[in-house]
Amino acid sequence: MSQPLTVTLHILDKEYQVACPPDQRYNLEEAARHLDATMRDIRNRGKVIGLERIAVMAALNISHEMLTGSRSQNQLLSEQQQQIADLATRLDQALARHQD
Template identity: 75%
Template sequence: MSQPLTVTLHILDKEYRVSCPPEERSNLEQAARHLDTTMRDIRNSGKVIGVERIAVMAALNISHEMLTGNHDQSGALDDQKAQINDLVKRLDQALENHQG
């Protein structure tokens, strides 16, 4: 298992440092971007005030999406493309290590 690395994420104008395995970095960054977008949409609607309330509403919205399968189709396609790109990189690295 590879050593964890620290990834810096920006969510709703704040910086967070999170430890994760290198192979999960892309997924973590993608999740953070999705959360940031959801939180910004909620904040910009003007209906919810306060970072904690915005975070709870974002968590509820994302959980509902997951449970009902109402994922944005373009977002799902982007997720799949990112996962494929990650797999291709990992395969290239493995082949390079094997040949070297």
């Protein structure tokens, strides 16, 4: 297992040093960019003041995105499983007709 490296992240004009495994650096940087963009958007709308409040609102927004996406994926998977079951039933019926 490789040694963690220290990555410098810039989020809402502040610098953060975070340790992470080398193979996760890209994902960490992508997450930081997404967080930074979300926090900047909230700050620029001007309705939320204070770094802590902006961070909490960003966390809520990102959590909502994640949960909504997970639900959508679960629903899609369920629909695909139903389609596969329907196809299997139709295939069984067709095979049964040809065996007679």
